[in-house]
Amino acid sequence: MSEQYQISARQAQLEQMVNDLLNEARQQGASAAEAAVSSDSGLAINVRKGEVETIEHTRDQGLGITVYFGQRKGTASTSDFKPEAIRDTVRAACNIARFTNDDPCSGLADADRMATDIPDLDLYHPWDITPETAIELGKRCESAALELDPRISNTEGASVNSHSGLHVYGNSHGFIGGYPSSRHSLSCSVIGQQNGSMQRDYWYTVSRDAKDLESEFDVGRKAGERTLARLGARKLSTRQAPVIFRADIAGSLLRSLISAISGSSLYRKASFLLDHLGEPIFPAHIQIQEQPRIPGGLGSASFDSEGVATYDKSIIQDGVLQTYLLGSYSARKLGLQSTANAGGVHNLSITQGEQDLDGLLREMGTGLLVTEMMGHGVNMVTGDYSRGTAGFWVEQGEIQFPVEEITIAGNLKQMFSQLLAVGNDEERRSSIRTGSLLIEQMTIAGE
Numbered sequence: 001m002s003e004q005y006q007i008s009a010r011q012a013q014l015e016q017m018v019n020d021l022l023n024e025a026r027q028q029g030a031s032a033a034e035a036a037v038s039s040d041s042g043l044a045i046n047v048r049k050g051e052v053e054t055i056e057h058t059r060d061q062g063l064g065i066t067v068y069f070g071q072r073k074g075t076a077s078t079s080d081f082k083p084e085a086i087r088d089t090v091r092a093a094c095n096i097a098r099f100t101n102d103d104p105c106s107g108l109a110d111a112d113r114m115a116t117d118i119p120d121l122d123l124y125h126p127w128d129i130t131p132e133t134a135i136e137l138g139k140r141c142e143s144a145a146l147e148l149d150p151r152i153s154n155t156e157g158a159s160v161n162s163h164s165g166l167h168v169y170g171n172s173h174g175f176i177g178g179y180p181s182s183r184h185s186l187s188c189s190v191i192g193q194q195n196g197s198m199q200r201d202y203w204y205t206v207s208r209d210a211k212d213l214e215s216e217f218d219v220g221r222k223a224g225e226r227t228l229a230r231l232g233a234r235k236l237s238t239r240q241a242p243v244i245f246r247a248d249i250a251g252s253l254l255r256s257l258i259s260a261i262s263g264s265s266l267y268r269k270a271s272f273l274l275d276h277l278g279e280p281i282f283p284a285h286i287q288i289q290e291q292p293r294i295p296g297g298l299g300s301a302s303f304d305s306e307g308v309a310t311y312d313k314s315i316i317q318d319g320v321l322q323t324y325l326l327g328s329y330s331a332r333k334l335g336l337q338s339t340a341n342a343g344g345v346h347n348l349s350i351t352q353g354e355q356d357l358d359g360l361l362r363e364m365g366t367g368l369l370v371t372e373m374m375g376h377g378v379n380m381v382t383g384d385y386s387r388g389t390a391g392f393w394v395e396q397g398e399i400q401f402p403v404e405e406i407t408i409a410g411n412l413k414q415m416f417s418q419l420l421a422v423g424n425d426e427e428r429r430s431s432i433r434t435g436s437l438l439i440e441q442m443t444i445a446g447e
Contacts, residue, residue: 144220263330299431305343
């Protein structure tokens with residue numbers, strides 16, 4: 001029996017289960033309902049100093065049902081797929097709904113917004129890897145780092161992860177949709193020592209298809225090189241200076257943007273970008289877009305968590321905020337329409353500039369290259385931003401020395417408006433794609 005046949009048969013089973021959940025909800029008096037069922041499996045191994053630390057096989061399943069009695073809502077879930085458990089779960093959701101208050105904004109997404117086209121987005125590539133093969137892969141990855149330089153004195157290990165899953169969603173509009181997906185990764189973290197000081201760094205690779213992963217030797221070597229580069233780190237005195245967020249951490253700034261323009265923050269009035277629709281947020285050269293249907297994309301989906309069809313959208317055009325990111329509930333709260341973002345964003349990207357990281361360093365001249373951030377010092381109500389940081393001090397466009405134990409501070413609204421350039425060194429290991437980001441000026445707090 002082929003892999004594709006097995007997946008198709010399993011998806012048909014889960015679709016039938018969703019249909020049974022919706023029918024049971026209707027029989028128990030619900031005026032509307034929505035349900036989701038998932039089935040996942042995976043393998044995770046970790047090796048350290050050439051020895052196996054953990055081997056973990058996972059096999060999970062779960063279902064959730066949300067029922068509506070008018071505009072009263074109840075939700076329940078279970079990992080038990082037996083028919084009697086399904087009936088009990090629906091009954092529990094119905095009992096909750098009967099005792100909740102009416103919420104004029106609750107309910108299913110609009111029926112005319114349901115996805116009718118669910119293309120194959122090339123999201124499923126199972127990795128037929130045995131634990132023995134995964135262990136050897138992890139050992140080779142770790143060895144590549146440890147053998148790079150005698151200053152690599154210790155290791156936090158190498159990890160290999162493989163995950164495959166099947167998710168099906170349906171609601172009483174008649175929509176039922178689902179698809180399988182996969183995600184595989186390889187990572188390594190090592191420790192370097194020089195003149196009594198120690199530093200650690202890491203590298204990882206992730207993809208839907210294991211064939212697209214970086215080699216174990218490249219992952220180990222990059223982890224080692226990044227660690228060696230941080231040895232001899234110094235502190236800085238407090239100053240004002242330009243800052244570059246390297247591509248692999250620059251996505252955190254865009255996540256702050258996403259949070260600020262997401263419906264839940266807006267209707268709670270907990271966003272520094274409240275009432276900024278149609279206003280300039282970034283310089284005119286900045287374009288940010290969402291492309292949910294990129295084949296193989298780590299954030300790709302043809303419908304959101306409410307069944308609403310996803311679509312390409314411009315979020316920032318010529319620096320101006322074009323749209324909020326809304327599910328149906330937050331959209332009703334704000335008197336707007338869903339943007340098919342229930343459950344989050346799908347493949348957000350910022351348009352690249354023409355320069356690589358070295359080019360951005362030359363444009364910056366003198367300033368800070370940020371390569372690691374610690375803590376969560378972001379106030380989404382005011383936009384005030386303060387994070388512990390490590391990285392490299394740059395002069396005349398060249399890295400001079402590594403730095404540590406400093407803090408960078410500013411305000412996100414001002415930081416967005418002072419985004420001078422985006423590098424073409426695009427980071428693609430998440431659902432947010434960005435190059436390195438050059439900010440005109442921030443406060444660096446040190447000695």
